[in-house]
Amino acid sequence: MEDNLGSVSDSVPLDKSRVISVKPLRCLVPIFPSPAASxxxxxxxxxxxxxxxxxxxxxxxxxxxxxxxxxxxxxxxxxxxxxxxxxxxxxxxxxxxxxxxxxxxxxxxxxxxxxxxxxxxxxxxxxxxxxxxxxxxxxxxxxxxxxxxxxxTENNVVRRGRPRGSKNRETHDDVHIEDxxxxxxxxxxxxxxxxxxxxxxxxxxxxxxxxxxxxxxxxxxxxxxxxxxxxxxxxxxxxxxxxxxxxxxxxxxxxxxxxxxxxxxxxxxxxxxxxxxxxxxxxxxxxxxxxxxxxxxxxxRRVGAVPGVNIGDVFFFRMELCLAGLHAPIMAGIDYLSVKVSGDEEPMAVSIVSSGGYEDDGDDGEVLIYSGQGGVQRNDKLVMDQKLERGNLALEKSLHRGNEVRVVRGLKDGTHQTGKIYVYDGVYKIHESWIEKGKSGCNVFKYKMLRMKGQPEGFVLWKSIQQWRDGANKRVGVILPDLTSGAENLPICLVNDVDGEKGPAYFTYSPSLKYAKPFASSKSLSCRCSNGCQPATNCPCVEKNGGYLPYSTAGVLLSHNLVIHECGPSCLCPPICRNRISQTGLKLRLEVFRTKNKGWGLRSWDPIRAGAFICEYAGEVIDNGTDSDDDYIFDTTRTFEPLEPVPTDEPVKTPFPLIVSAKNKGNVGRFMNHSCTPNVYWQPILREKEEESYLHVGFYAIKHIPPLHELTFNYGIPRAQKTGPQRKKCLCGSTKCKGYFY
Incomplete structure (x- = not known):
């Protein structure tokens, strides 16, 4: 090449006419990886x-x-x-x-x-x-x-991930993968x-x-x-x-x-x-x-409300919104469709997720100021204005079309520091839009959205509960601010806003199960996990659970074994061990409330995740000869419908028959009513100490439960006896109600 071009310097211009021909050293062709490519x-x-x-x-x-x-x-x-x-x-x-x-x-x-x-x-x-x-x-x-x-660009629906080089996780749901x-x-x-x-x-x-x-x-x-x-x-x-x-x-x-x-x-x-x-x-x-x-x-795909999803329903993962058909994209905060207008296609917003990534705001729960998508700050410090495209354009078109837009509000989970909760808040209409400077200095699209009238309470209920917690507003109908008198980690209020009843019959509050004598069992190994039981170890407590820890790091039950083996009194792991979830007390703010036709019931101020531990059924362990007038009996020998059918013809049995009476002494578990379609199920929990075994009854959520929804479980069917419990009329109100329970 040098022979053809001569020497090149600043003073001598390049003579391009001297370049006769230049050929590549090798032929460049596409190369595809072979099957064995690493x-x-x-x-x-x-x-x-x-x-x-x-x-x-x-x-x-x-x-x-x-x-x-x-x-x-x-x-x-x-x-x-x-x-x-x-x-x-x-x-x-x-x-x-x-x-x-x-x-x-x-x-x-x-x-x-x-x-x-x-x-x-x-x-x-x-x-x-x-x-x-x-x-x-x-x-x-x-x-x-x-x-x-x-x-x-099919149907003008464009969904992209985070812009190249962006590290800003506080932007919006459409520019980062929702964690x-x-x-x-x-x-x-x-x-x-x-x-x-x-x-x-x-x-x-x-x-x-x-x-x-x-x-x-x-x-x-x-x-x-x-x-x-x-x-x-x-x-x-x-x-x-x-x-x-x-x-x-x-x-x-x-x-x-x-x-x-x-x-x-x-x-x-x-x-x-x-x-x-x-x-x-x-x-x-x-x-x-x-x-x-x-x-x-x-x-x-549709505009407006989604069948089978109620206002106030809670979701803990973005993928759940997608599976339910409420919000299709698992990343984007704005979901939209393409519609034909005068032969052309234009986007139309159908739902948004407002999870606090931008400077979204609202006043009384009926108005939402929603920020558009885009406009992130990149690694090279370049601040980009938002553009009127994709979701932003869809919202602008929906403003002029006047169509309803579903709104899902993303909130912090009070029971988990890093968690999020998604609440369906019904349908809104976009009232107006404008552009303003955001905190980062870039132009941001703003959309004022008004909640449609006549819908049940949604986000406003969450605001009310938060005000109760903060003491800004007083809970209406409170009889006792703490039914437990300090026996639990959290206060449990007694509420009646239905009639003049002043409270349930007297009983002694006890947060734990009282054994007269534990069950005898073969000697069991105790763990020596000084830092708490860990998965994938030789911990004997992990081995008892089939080689897995039964709970997640967030305290959610991961598997429905016939029995949960928790660490017992002889184990050396600390009280905060991940395998002692039911032993650490209440994590939810519960209340005992007066129902309209079923006496007293139990519900929570907090949303409850599927698989979360709620409480024990505490009381006194008694013999088989029980008082037939005792309405506060839990009998593990009853037949209970499993959460999911067990692939075996053998009947499901607990290791020991346990009968608990909470008539005179018990905890909030005694107030949980029966339902033919319950949202709570129970699991036997076994804690062992050398040659002694203590069986406990733990209540866990079957599904996600919104705040102030009554907590219920199926009372089961008693064993066949000549003189057994009589049928009682069921008032659960379920579409699958059998009309009776025992």
Whole structure:
């Protein structure tokens, strides 16, 4: 080259006429990775992509999280669904377990795999050993930043992830992957930097070392568990018309199964241990599995209220909103559709999630000032103004069209510091819009939204409860501010705003169960976990629970074993041990209240997560010869309907028959009424001390329970006796009420 060009200097201009011809040294052709390509090499793709394979259940759409085109159900241009987005090279030879269909991720989101959940099913019954055939070249539960994919413009619906280089997590739901704050403290790293890549490569090398903990979900075949859950809750081959316009029963079953599966996944991940640099999101993976199985509700996109979802319903994960059909995108704060106007298509907003990421505000719970999307501050300190596009444009169009927009408010969870709660607050209309300077100095779109009249209380109820807590307003109808007289961690008020009754019959409040004599049992090993019991260890208390800890770090029950083995008096772990959840007292602000027709009942000021511990049934352990007039009896020998059917013909039995009377001495558990469709279930809890065993009755939430909703459980059916309890008229008001209980 130098011979042709001569020397080049500042004083001598380049003579381009002397360049006769320049040919490349080699021919450049596209190079695709071979089946044996290693994902650790520089040529490898930045993430693994596997399209859902089906067959899909009738009426189920091909689910691609975040990017969800509005195509008709069951249609696609490829043999197994929609064509892959352009710009993606899919490596061949990637072996992925068929039970884990990992969908396309176009917005910085790589879904993972599945988990477990509370179930009377023994955990080990679904565990299979790892094999060479089912190992994936890449840990399927690692979340890595994908290569940017061209955004689809079909129906003018465009959903993208966080802008390249952005690290601001206090912007808005559409520019970061929503971290609900409940999963082991993991978040998804969406940085697209060399430092992030180096950290992830280092983590993968660590995971391959001799001391590595296995993280691939291919080690556990969870497909049998998923199929068992779907069959148990009648979510196989859902009627297409019911799935398009769902009722409350279907919505609740879908969300319940999601939480059961999510908690099982979380428990499996927990047992594998923490891998630095690898983020595992059980909430996203459980939702992906159910979407691919067609287990979802309200598949028809709509403007206005969603069938089967009531104002005030609570959700603890963004994926639940998607499964219920309330808000489609799992990242974006604005959901919108495309409508044809004079032959052209324009966006129309259908729902928003206001989770406090921007400077959203409201006054009395009926007005919401909502901030638009975009306008983030990047790493290079460049502040970008928001633009009138995508969700912002959809809101502006909805202002002029005057259509209703669903509003979901995101709030902090008072019982978990990092958690969020999503409350459906009904439908609003956009009243006006304007642009103003935000705190970061960029222009921000503002939308004033007014709540439609005639709707039940939603967010305003939460504001009232917070004012009760703060003492700003007095709770109406309070008879006693603390029924327990300080015996519990939190006060429990006695409330009557129905009639003139001044309180229940006298009893002595006792927060724990009183044993005359414990049950005898074979000698049991006690743990020596001075820092608290940990998963994936040789802790004897973990082994008693099938090799898993029964509770999450947030204190949520992860599995419905026949018996929960908690640490006993002989164990050396501290009182705050994760395996002593039922021993640490109340975590919820409860109240005993006067019902309209069932006497006294129990409810909570706090929203309750599915699987959360509520309270014990405290009282005195008595013999079989009980007083037939005692209405405060809990008998573990009764037949109780399990939360999910147990895959065995053998009857479910507790290890010891336990009968508790709370007539003269007991706690708030004695006020919990019967319901044919309860929101609370009980689990036997066993605590052992050398050769002594103490059985306790723990109450846990079946599903998410909004504040001030009555807490109920099924009283069960007594054993067949000549002189047993007589039937009583049931006033639970459920659509499935049997009309009586014992």
């Amino acid at each position: 994902f650790a090499t520089p040529q490898s793709l930045p993430f693994a992509f596997v399209a859902p394979t089906g067959p899909f259940p009738p009426g189920a759409s091909k689910f691609f999280p975040v990017f969800v085109p509005n195509e008709p159900q069951g249609q696609g241009s490829g043999p197994n669904g929609p064509n892959l987005p352009t710009g993606l090279n899919v490596p061949t030879g990637l072996n992925v377990p068929t039970a884990l269909n990992i969908p396309n991720v176009s917005n910085g989101l790589n879904q993972g795999t599945p988990d477990t959940i509370p179930s009377p099913v023994p955990l080990n019954s679904f565990r299979t050993p790892a094999s060479a055939e089912n190992k994936s070249p890449v840990p399927l539960n690692s979340f890595r930043t994908p290569t940017p994919v061209p955004a689809s 609900d704050g409940y999963e082991n403290g993991f978040t998804i790293d969406t940085e697209d930097s060399s430092d992030a890549i180096r950290r992830k490569r280092k983590a993968r090398k660590v995971a391959k070392g001799p001391q590595a903990v296995a993280v691939s979900s291919s080690e556990v075949d969870i497909d049998p568990l998923v199929n068992h859950l779907l069959r148990s809750f009648n979510l196989v081959d859902i009627d297409t018309s019911l799935q398009a316009d769902s009722d409350q029963d279907l919505v609740q079953r879908v969300v319940m199964v999601y939480n059961l599966l999510r908690r099982k996944i979380l428990q499996l991940d927990d047992a594998r241990g923490v891998i630095p640099g690898i983020s595992r999101r059980a909430d996203l993976r459980a939702g992906t599995i159910l979407m691919n199985k067609g287990a979802r509700a309200n598949t028809k």
